[in-house]
Amino acid sequence: MPRGETVPIHIDMDAYFASIEQRDFPVYRKKPLVVCHTNDASSVKGIVSTSSYEARKYGVRAAMSVLEAKHLCPRGIFIRGNYQKYLYNTKKIHKICLRFSDMVEIFSVDEFFIDVNRSAHLFSGELKIGLKLQNMIEEELGLSSSVGIGPNKLVAKMASEFKKPRGITIIEEDDLPDTFSPLPVDKLFGVGRKMKKHLEILGINTIGDLANTPEEILKKRFGVIGVALHQAAMGRDFSPVHNSFDLREAVKSFGHSSALGKGVSDIKELSRITLGLTEGITRRMREDRYVGRTITAKLHLARLFSISRSKSVKSFSHLTSDIFPIAKALLEKEQALIERYPVTTIGISVNNLIDIKKSHQLSIFDLLADRPNQLALTTDSIKNKFGEKSIFRASLLDWKRRYHSVPRLDITR
Numbered sequence: 001m002p003r004g005e006t007v008p009i010h011i012d013m014d015a016y017f018a019s020i021e022q023r024d025f026p027v028y029r030k031k032p033l034v035v036c037h038t039n040d041a042s043s044v045k046g047i048v049s050t051s052s053y054e055a056r057k058y059g060v061r062a063a064m065s066v067l068e069a070k071h072l073c074p075r076g077i078f079i080r081g082n083y084q085k086y087l088y089n090t091k092k093i094h095k096i097c098l099r100f101s102d103m104v105e106i107f108s109v110d111e112f113f114i115d116v117n118r119s120a121h122l123f124s125g126e127l128k129i130g131l132k133l134q135n136m137i138e139e140e141l142g143l144s145s146s147v148g149i150g151p152n153k154l155v156a157k158m159a160s161e162f163k164k165p166r167g168i169t170i171i172e173e174d175d176l177p178d179t180f181s182p183l184p185v186d187k188l189f190g191v192g193r194k195m196k197k198h199l200e201i202l203g204i205n206t207i208g209d210l211a212n213t214p215e216e217i218l219k220k221r222f223g224v225i226g227v228a229l230h231q232a233a234m235g236r237d238f239s240p241v242h243n244s245f246d247l248r249e250a251v252k253s254f255g256h257s258s259a260l261g262k263g264v265s266d267i268k269e270l271s272r273i274t275l276g277l278t279e280g281i282t283r284r285m286r287e288d289r290y291v292g293r294t295i296t297a298k299l300h301l302a303r304l305f306s307i308s309r310s311k312s313v314k315s316f317s318h319l320t321s322d323i324f325p326i327a328k329a330l331l332e333k334e335q336a337l338i339e340r341y342p343v344t345t346i347g348i349s350v351n352n353l354i355d356i357k358k359s360h361q362l363s364i365f366d367l368l369a370d371r372p373n374q375l376a377l378t379t380d381s382i383k384n385k386f387g388e389k390s391i392f393r394a395s396l397l398d399w400k401r402r403y404h405s406v407p408r409l410d411i412t413r
């Protein structure tokens with residue numbers, strides 16, 4: 001493969017959360033196992049985090065409601081995710097990746113980019129590294145993964161999807177048009193269900209159709225996202241592998257919270273507090289030069305339980321005038337609940353961030369963050385359980401210490 005500025009390898013863990021549980025509990029092996037993300041003990045309101053390959057045969061997929069999954073697969077085993085354990089494994093995989101390069105990006109809880117531009121020659125090339133990584137992860141952690149290698153991050157990421165599980169795929173620059181063109185347009189990273197519909201209206205059904213559509217048309221219709229999509233359809237991507245020094249880097253968000261003693265039920269008072277918190281957040285965002293587009297309100301109610309509500313908007317901002325109205329609306333939606341259960345702790349945060357120092361050329365990775373962010377879900381559940389600051393305070397080494405006991409069994413069926 002010709003040496004560009006980056007030679008990225010993408011690792012995508014196969015059915016990650018479910019595979020970890022099947023590894024730890026032999027009784028789950030070869031069974032349709034569904035790991036759920038839920039704060040609700042009955043799990044009916046939850047969503048599916050990961051399903052084992054056995055459950056996928058029934059059509060159970062990530063981000064589906066638990067209710068729907070139970071309908072499709074009534075004999076499935078439904079368990080609540082043990083996110084600390086998954087993050088602990090993520091950290092282990094990160095360390096294995098670091099044996100081959102010092103440039104490793106934790107892209108999500110189960111995906112990594114490793115830039116081997118400067119180290120491939122030490123290990124007889126990127127394919128050898130890919131194979132070694134796969135073997136080490138399998139031998140040391142008992143988990144299978146799929147590997148993609150390409151001339152840039154976008155292509156490497158799509159390559160890892162080609163053969164799953166346990167696949168390894170290289171897409172060379174020269175093979176790009178032939179490999180990409182015939183694929184349905186939603187196979188392109190960044191094209192979700194909604195975007196697919198918009199594109200179909202324009203007669204764009206394959207990635208090839210998208211690549212052949214004049215950029216001006218896409219720009220007119222979708223703005224900067226249109227341009228990024230057009231570039232992506234041609235397999236062009238210039239985004240660098242961002243070194244994740246630790247998970248803190250990968251899950252960066254700006255947040256403030258406030259404890260409210262015995263609790264506040266008055267929505268106006270809560271609004272005022274939210275404004276204060278938002279001001280603090282946006283000030284820090286502007287200082288650090290970040291813009292974000294997902295706003296989350298976390299409320300601890302009557303010291304009994306917590307709820308977390310998020311909303312993503314189209315445009316990125318670091319202004320109170322943009323962010324506060326959204327935070328306020330999230331709060332107002334819960335008015336009935338708040339009147340019954342006063343808010344004892346309120347936290348506002350902004351994530352889905354772009355570092356405006358770095359964003360000279362926006363790539364598809366910057367612009368399209370609509371897919372469910374499992375890393376965010378994972379850290380959210382830890383925060384829900386251990387408090388807002390837990391993930392920043394607890395180094396992963398602490399978690400290791402804390403994580404000695406056998407994982408709790410939570411069968412919520």
Ligand SMILES: [Mg+2]
Nearest residue numbers: 012013014110
């Ligand atoms: Mg995966």
